[in-house]
Amino acid sequence: MHTLIFATNNKNKVAEIQSLVGPDFTIIPLLEAGIDIDIPEPHETLQENAFEKASTIHSITNQNCFSEDTGLEIEALNGAPGVKSARYAGEGRDFQANIDKVLQSLNDIDYRTAQFRTVICLLWQDAENILQTHYFEGICKGRIAYEMQGDKGFGYDPIFIPDGSDKSFAEMSMEEKNVFSHRKKAVTQLFEFLQTK
Ligand code: IMP
16 A cells, blocks of 8 residues: 655546556545645656655655646647746636636637646655655646636646547546546556555
């Protein structure tokens, strides 16, 4: 049995990842670990932000932990909102305002290719007590819808349609989203790694 702190307070992410892990792993979100802080994401890459979150939590708890950072990368916007996805429309981290800004930015543009990219950073104390840093990446390719579709999920889900589907993520159950999900792909690699431990 492995216990891992997940450096997030995002209930949707915890629920998604919880739905992916077997009984051999116990995932503890920050609040459950008694940590009530908002970790900054000041960097220019998903990797650096993920490392910042994981190392902040490791320095507080001294326990194995992981974090993840996700960005929506839209080709016609040169990869924006990317690492700034949470705050695309301002510091309020407002899902609806972020979606509105994406739809407005793509108003006259039919080239709507996009991808979600997740980077997980794991800080893991090995058998010799050496702290290892590992990264795992998951990508989901797709396109941006012309208008919002569906009311499930969170974030940009109502406007993202993964390749191989006509439905947006917000029109899918969690199980359907997991067939395509960037986060699922990254988490699968994380747990494949952990299973060797
Ligand atoms: P962060 O990884 O929490 O910084 O998320 C960056 C932004 O992308 C936030 O606005 C999230 O809501 C959004 N986001 C992250 N993962 C997903 C997803 O699976 N679907 C839709 N939006 C997401």
